[in-house]
Each structure stands twice: as structure tokens, then as C-alpha cells.
Amino acid sequence: MIDGFLALYIFMLAAFTGKEIIGRVPVILHTPLMSGSNFVHGIVLVGAMIALAHAESTLAITIGFIGVILGAGNAAGGYVVTERMLEMFKSSKDKK
Amino acid sequence: MAMQEMLIWIANASYFLAAVLFILGIKRMASPVTARKGIVQAGIGMVIATLATFAITGGHNIGLILLGIAIGVIPTWLWGKKVAMTDMPQMVALFNGMGGGSAAAIGAGELLKFSHPGSAPAMTTIGLAVLGALIGSVSMTGSIIAWAKLDGRMDKRFNFAGQQVFNFLILAAAIVAGLALIFWQVDARLIIAFFALALLFGVLMTLPIGGADMPVVISLFNALTGLAVAFEGYVMNIPALIIAGTVVGAAGTFLTQLMAKAMNRPISGVLFSNFGGGGSGEAIEGSQKPIEASDAAALLYMAEKVIIVPGYGMAVAQAQHKIWELSQALIKAGKEVKFAIHPVAGRMPGHMNVLLAEAGVPYDLIADMDDINPEFKTCDVSIVIGANDVVNPAAKTDKSSPIYGMPILNVVDSRQTIVIKRGKGTGFAGIENALFYADNTRLLYADGKEAANQLISELKGIEGGGGH
Numbered sequence: 001m002i003d004g005f006l007a008l009y010i011f012m013l014a015a016f017t018g019k020e021i022i023g024r025v026p027v028i029l030h031t032p033l034m035s036g037s038n039f040v041h042g043i044v045l046v047g048a049m050i051a052l053a054h055a056e057s058t059l060a061i062t063i064g065f066i067g068v069i070l071g072a073g074n075a076a077g078g079y080v081v082t083e084r085m086l087e088m089f090k091s092s093k094d095k096k
Numbered sequence: 097m098a099m100q101e102m103l104i105w106i107a108n109a110s111y112f113l114a115a116v117l118f119i120l121g122i123k124r125m126a127s128p129v130t131a132r133k134g135i136v137q138a139g140i141g142m143v144i145a146t147l148a149t150f151a152i153t154g155g156h157n158i159g160l161i162l163l164g165i166a167i168g169v170i171p172t173w174l175w176g177k178k179v180a181m182t183d184m185p186q187m188v189a190l191f192n193g194m195g196g197g198s199a200a201a202i203g204a205g206e207l208l209k210f211s212h213p214g215s216a217p218a219m220t221t222i223g224l225a226v227l228g229a230l231i232g233s234v235s236m237t238g239s240i241i242a243w244a245k246l247d248g249r250m251d252k253r254f255n256f257a258g259q260q261v262f263n264f265l266i267l268a269a270a271i272v273a274g275l276a277l278i279f280w281q282v283d284a285r286l287i288i289a290f291f292a293l294a295l296l297f298g299v300l301m302t303l304p305i306g307g308a309d310m311p312v313v314i315s316l317f318n319a320l321t322g323l324a325v326a327f328e329g330y331v332m333n334i335p336a337l338i339i340a341g342t343v344v345g346a347a348g349t350f351l352t353q354l355m356a357k358a359m360n361r362p363i364s365g366v367l368f369s370n371f372g373g374g375g376s377g378e379a380i381e382g383s384q385k386p387i388e389a390s391d392a393a394a395l396l397y398m399a400e401k402v403i404i405v406p407g408y409g410m411a412v413a414q415a416q417h418k419i420w421e422l423s424q425a426l427i428k429a430g431k432e433v434k435f436a437i438h439p440v441a442g443r444m445p446g447h448m449n450v451l452l453a454e455a456g457v458p459y460d461l462i463a464d465m466d467d468i469n470p471e472f473k474t475c476d477v478s479i480v481i482g483a484n485d486v487v488n489p490a491a492k493t494d495k496s497s498p499i500y501g502m503p504i505l506n507v508v509d510s511r512q513t514i515v516i517k518r519g520k521g522t523g524f525a526g527i528e529n530a531l532f533y534a535d536n537t538r539l540l541y542a543d544g545k546e547a548a549n550q551l552i553s554e555l556k557g558i559e560g561g562g563g564h
Binding site for chain 1: 206355458
């Protein structure tokens with residue numbers, strides 16, 4: 001188990017990191033960025049997979065199964081739409 | 097046993113690598129040049145983390161895990177591939193709701209485990225499981241309502257007397273149930289009541305919010321889902337979830353603030369009151385002066401510098417391709433053309449940029465509000481298409497206007513303004529626009545696509561006539 005204070009440090013440092021890397025994003029990328037960060041929390045899939053793997057009772061398996069479906073949907077859908085949006089951003093130089 | 101330890105080590109190393117890739121990926125998304133690489137990088141991180149997880153699940157329920165992934169991935173992938181760019185806001189809402197639901201499911205599973213006699217862990221762990229479950233549940237049902245509203249599947253608003261008090265009581269009841277789980281005992285019936293209340297609150301808090309405020313709400317739910325994932329990551333003892341979730345939580349909160357600021361709507365105002373409830377603003381003197389496409393084309397022909405101000409109405413009319421065609425014709429004729437984008441143009445910040453990019457407009461012709469505002473003074477003709485409230489000078493001059501204080505594009509400073517509009521209606525906020533009545537503003541009443549088409553052919557006619 002991660003020690004409580006260690007977790008708090010991770011939490012604090014990750015929070016600052018999140019704010020810092022967003023701070024430099026131009027407005028033109030805000031929508032893809034919201035979508036991209038939406039994709040990143042699709043990592044929840046990993047937690048749901050582990051929960052399902054450890055599930056024993058029918059109820060726990062059902063809940064874990066739903067968790068995996070939803071997490072996988074978050075990751076896959078988030079990736080596809082973000083990638084589609086970013087693919088379209090081109091400068092005038094790229095076109096010539 | 098040594099084998100098992102090695103697999104765990106490999107999984108942990110993979111999670112670390114994934115966390116690094118996520119942070120680098122989001123950072124690269126900060127620039128249009130590297131953004132595409134950024135999302136691909138984050139995607140690689142996700143694949144590595146997912147594959148590594150198989151190493152530590154020991155093959156338990158592996159069939160169900162694979163089936164669940166297939167059910168989750170295949171339809172969303174296919175749907176995401178073909179959905180229209182104008183529908184992006186609700187897609188983000190929907191995928192975000194899924195993430196929230198997944199976090200809530202993890203919370204439910206863990207709490208269920210803790211409810212067996214003698215298996216309750218430290219209070220911090222139960223507390224974070226409860227908190228993550230609460231936030232995840234609210235984010236899930238709230239996002240689904242947001243999706244339904246943006247997708248036009250639900251009436252704009254749903255209000256009843258005492259709504260705020262009622263919502264507050266539901267939230268309070270959910271919190272009390274959560275506290276009872278933490279400090280009293282992890283009881284199965286209490287878990288069910290807790291989730292029912294949390295899921296209900298997500299629905300209730302989103303129902304009264306109007307479509308105009310939805311981007312802020314989606315952004316907020318995005319941040320909340322990140323936090324829920326981080327908390328459940330602590331409970332599950334997976335640092336990658338804590339890091340990725342927290343980074344998204346912090347970034348999302350910051351983005352929400354930026355958006356709310358650009359819309360001049362405090363976040364509390366979005367959540368607890370209705371839009372456009374204030375004064376209706378001063379009445380406007382004067383009249384709207386119409387113009388024909390041929391005269392508008394002549395104005396453009398004589399201009400040296402043209403700024404195009406697109407709003408969501410342009411996207412609704414599917415006029416962005418034609419507008420870019422018109423711009424290309426103007427550029428070819430030696431004119432300077434720029435696109436001015438208000439931070440909340442489109443249906444969420446940056447959405448208009450995506451729609452223009454889809455039409456093929458290079459991003460270096462697109463300028464943000466702060467960069468372009470000083471340039472309107474030297475602009476010969478501004479073309480406003482499908483934008484309304486974001487160019488309304490009443491936001492600066494009329495204290496009784498509901499949009500007073502909202503930052504706007506200073507289109508009113510340009511020498512001439514052509515507003516392409518279908519009729520005389522008001523904008524999203526239902527407010528009269530003083531710009532439309534200004535002396536140097538002319539209104540071209542037409543559908544956006546049709547108007548752009550007419551301007552292109554009229555412009556060709558003038559050039560073909562060959563004065564110069």
C-alpha cells in the first residue's frame with residue numbers, strides 16, 4: 001500500500017504538473033485538449049481490469065465487467081475523436 | 097513466485113512509463129505543431145498500461161475482461177470515427193461519463209469487498225473509495241444529461257419550484273450516506289442507497305443548466321472524472337491512476353476556470369442559476385440596414401484587409417467550406433484575410449478552430465481575441481457570420497445588459513461590417529445586438545452557405561469585368 005503522505009506528495013506534484021502543462025496551451029487547442037485529457041483518464045480501464053480479475057461473487061463480477069466496458073469506451077472513444085481533431089490542424093506551410 | 101514478482105515489476109515499470117507518456121503527450125498537445133504526436137504518444141502509453149495489466153491479473157476472469165474491452169472499444173471506436181465535427185462536445189461528454197461510471201464501478205466493487213466482516217481497511221482508504229465513487233457517479237449521470245441536451249434529445253431546461261433546495265437535500269443525503277459508510281460501517285444496503293443518491297444528484301444538478309453553459313459543465317465533469325480516477329487509484333494502489341487522474345483533474349479545473357472567465361459566467365452562476373435571467377438591456381435606437389450580395393462583394397473587392405468572424409451559426413449552416421473558398425478568392429486577389437475567434441465561439445472553447453481546420457483553414461490565419469482586437473481599427477471590412485453575442489458592444493457599454501462585462505471581439509471598430517444572418521432574430525442569450533444597428537454595419541440576409549456562394553460569384557464577376 002502506498003503510504004498516506006507519499007500519496008499526498010504524488011497528488012500535489014501531479015496537480016501542479018497538470019496546471020503547468022495546460023497553462024501553455026493556446027485557445028485554438030482547448031477543445032482537442034479537453035478531449036485529450038478526457039482520453040487520459042481512460043486509464044481507469046486498468047483499475048477496472050484489476051478489479052474484475054479479483055472479483056469472486058456474481059455481483060462483484062457484474063460490477064467489474066461494467067467498469068471494464070465503460071473504461072474501455074472512455075479510452076477508445078476519447079482517443080479516436082481527439083486524434084481526428086488534431087489530424088486536421090495544419091499550417092499554410094504544410095499545404096504547399 | 098519469482099515469476100509472479102517479475103510480472104508485477106514489469107507491470108509497475110509499464111505503469112511508470114505510461115504516466116510519463118501521458119504527461120509528455122498532454123504537454124505536446126499544447127502546440128499545434130506537435131499536438132498530433134502528443135495524442136499518439138498518450139495512446140501508446142494507454143496500450144502499454146493495458147497490456148501490462150494482463151501480466152498481473154493472473155488469467156482470472158480473462159475471458160470476461162477481453163469481452164468487456166471488446167464491447168467497450170468496438171462501438172465507441174466506430175462511432176468516434178464517423179461522428180460529425182459539430183457533434184464533438186456531446187461526444188466528449190459521453191466518453192467522459194463512461195470514465196466517471198468506470199471509476200464509480202471500481203468504487204462500488206471495492207466498497208462491496210470492504211463490507212465483508214473483518215475486511216474493512218483504514219478509514220482513509222474507505223473515505224477515498226467513497227469520495228471517488230460519489231464524484232464518479234455524479235460525473236457519469238451528469239455527463240449523460242449533458243450529452244442528451246447537446247444532442248437535442250432533451251428539452252433545453254427543466255425547472256421546478258424549490259429545485260435548488262431539493263437538489264441540495266439530495267446531495268446532503270448522499271454525503272450523509274457516504275459519511276456513514278466511512279465512520280459507521282460498510283453496509284450493503286447503505287452502499288446501494290449511497291449510489292442511488294449520488295447518481296440521482298448528477299441528473300438533478302445538470303437538468304436546470306441551459307445549453308449555453310454546457311461547455312463549462314462538461315469541462316467541470318471532465319476534471320471531476322479525473323479526480324474520481326485518482327481517488328480510486330489510491331484505493332486500488334495503482335500510482336499511474338493517481339498521477340493521470342490528478343493531472344487531468346488539475347488541468348480540467350484550470351480549463352474550466354478559463355472557459356467560465358471567457359464567458360463571463362462565474363462557475364457558481366453556471367451551476368446554481370439560469371442564464372439570461374437578468375435585465376434585458378437598453379432598447380437600441382436606429383434600424384438594421386440591409387445590403388445585397390453584389391454591393392457586399394464590391395466592398396470586399398475594394399478592401400485591403402478583411403477579418404472574418406465566424407460563430408456557431410456558420411457551422412450549423414455548414415458554411416465553413418464556402419467561407420474558406422471565399423477567403424481563398426480574397427487572398428488570391430491580394431487581400432489580407434484573417435479569422436477572429438472568440439474563446440467561446442462554437443459550442444466549447446476551441447471548437448470553432450476545429451471546425452475551421454476541418455474546412456482546410458490553416459491555423460496561422462486564425463487569431464485569438466486578444467491578438468486580433470487591436471487590429472479591427474485597421475480593418476476595412478469585417479464579415480460576421482453566425483456570431484452574435486460575442487460581437488455585441490453592449491457587453492462593454494450597457495450596464496443593464498445581461499452580458500455586460502463579457503469580453504467581446506471589437507468588430508464595431510472596423511470601418512465596415514457585413515453581417516451575414518438569416519433573419520432578424522437575437523442570439524443565444526436573447527439580447528438585441530447594437531452592432532447590427534451601427535451606421536457602418538450592413539446586413540446580408542441569407543443562409544450562410546448561400547451568402548458565401550453569392551459573394552464568391554459576385555467577386556468573380558467584378559474581377560472578370562476587369563476594372564484593374
